Amino acid sequence: MSVFTRSRKAAFGGIALAGASALVLAGCAGGDSGGGATSEPVDTRDLTLKIGTILPQTGALAFLGPPEEAGVGLAAADVNAYSETTGLTIDDIVWGDSGDAANNAWQTTSPRLISEGVTAAIGAVSSGVTKLFLDDHVAAGVITFSPANTSAEFTTWDDNGLYWRTAPSDVLQGEVLGNLVAEDGRQNVATIYLNDSYGTGLNQFFTDAFTAAGGTVVASESFNAGDTTFDAQISAVLAEDPDAIVLITFDEVYTIAPALINAGFPGSDLYFVDGNLAQFGESADWPEGASLEGAKGTTPAGPNTPEDFQERLNEWWVGEGNSDLAEFAYANESYDAVVLLALAALAANSTDAADIAGKLQEVSGGTGDGETCTTYEECADIILGGGVADYDGYSGPISFDENGDPTGATIGIFEFDADNMFNRIDL
Structure with missing residues (x-):
């Protein structure tokens, strides 16, 4: 496995309050809506990406589990729907329960995800729970990608570049x-x-x-x-x-x-x-x-979640045998986490965790040299054509910094x- 590292230093500058409505953390490097950098196109890809979830099915945050799992599932479906064009498929998702710090369901899920060879684990929601297994995932070379962790401690965590999140720091x-x-x-x-x-x-x-x-x-x-x-x-x-x-x-x-x-x-x-x-x-x-x-x-x-996206989330969730979603919190962030992993795999032409981690900042727009795109298909086409994609998703512009934190984020x-x-x- 190749080794990817990044420097870990706090980056909390650039915060500006916009009245009493929302606070937007704007990154210094944004995507370029015209053209962007290019590289040689790769004619063929045959990639199978295996991901798992460690999201709350039980415990104090169980109400957040359904929308997050729906976001993961819908994103995987969208990636797979375009697989004939991209050559990238997300294999069957390994679903798992994070629980909380009291019931410790993560103690079963985390080793199972590692043993089943996932490249990336989506979760956990609770920052306190993620702290309990993150070092094990780093040691195993597994990407941990949380849609909801907000603790500031992760900004400086010694994670070998394998921890990312689409939710902003607290x-x-x-x-x-x-x-x-x-x-x-x-x-x-x-x-x-x-x-x-x-x-x-x-x-x-x-x-x-x-x-x-x-x-x-x-x-x-x-x-x-x-x-x-x-x-x-x-x-x-x-x-x-x-x-x-x-x-x-x-x-x-x-x-x-x-x-x-x-x-x-x-x-x-x-x-x-x-x-x-x-x-x-x-x-x-x-x-x-x-x-x-x-x-x-x-x-x-x-940004405000489009009604048609919520309908698609609910349709996917109900199609899996569940009742209608009552919440949509962190569904956007979960969807975007999976799309970003898939785009990074395309850009790296690899499903190796370190290779993917080495491309996540780029495909999020954090390096500032990509072409802005808002769907997986649009971004994938840019990458397949030899360009650099800058994905702006349902959770916002994202634009990861070197610490794996989004620098484009909004608090509603x-x-x-x-x-x-x-x-x-x-x-």
Whole structure:
């Protein structure tokens, strides 16, 4: 196996706030919409790419599993539909459960993906879970490509160039959330957060942004993965009489938010994040009468997902014997992860993990010398013709930096209505 390395250094510059709507991290090197660099075309390719998933089918983030698996499956179908032209086929996907840090389903899935010889594993969602198996994947020469990891720790992880993500670091979401809460006129805010790399990092980035905007965090209470009672945290934050509470949790939100509302705290004064932003109105787990009307939340979102793409995602998912998708969070990022892997394999004319990793920055537009394209077919044609493709996908322009982080990303802002269903408001 060839060896591909890249320098690992933080690259958090270039952040700019656009009002209270969304924060866009714009990379310094973007794609060229005309022409781009070229190389000699390769006449024939006969490539079979094997990928697996390590996404949450169980555990605290299980509600995110269906849209992410749908994104992976639909992307693979789109790649295979063009295989007669490209010579690249994605083999049967090895589906696996990441679970969470409490049930440890990843301990079964990760070794299975390695033993079955996948080139790349899509996942995990939880940053804390990915940290538990990432070194094993690096040692085995497997690409780990997360559609949802946001911990800033991965930017400097010693990963031999084998870790990539289509979701932006929580440095970005924390700044968007902090400025949103401040611009909403909140002055004294409390937080309740999960005590892991995701929760502690996002809590700190939110706190930094909110206090820099003139606000005060009056209480900040943590809990551990697997906890089922939160009375102490709830009592502590309510004792400080905050005018808003930020919840940085996973599915613990189904216990914490109703308890706060039942204690007399207005649901409209709650703020949510990507780990718990769900369509509660459709959930049997959400208690009747607990209203979130007016509450807000943030999550990496990219451009607004086209309705026809959501329909295609749902069609693929239902076609696999599942009920309709209730969520679409991180479906875009999951779809784009698979497309990028396929394009990198085409560009490298190889399914070797190190060879693919060596082309991922290029096909994302991160090197700045490609021709912009927005579908797998369009980008594949550019590569087959000897050019350099710059894929701009459903999650945004992407444009990976040398650390495997997207430098073109957007945090969406959402608000709950009277039915406890959220709608995007930053459009």
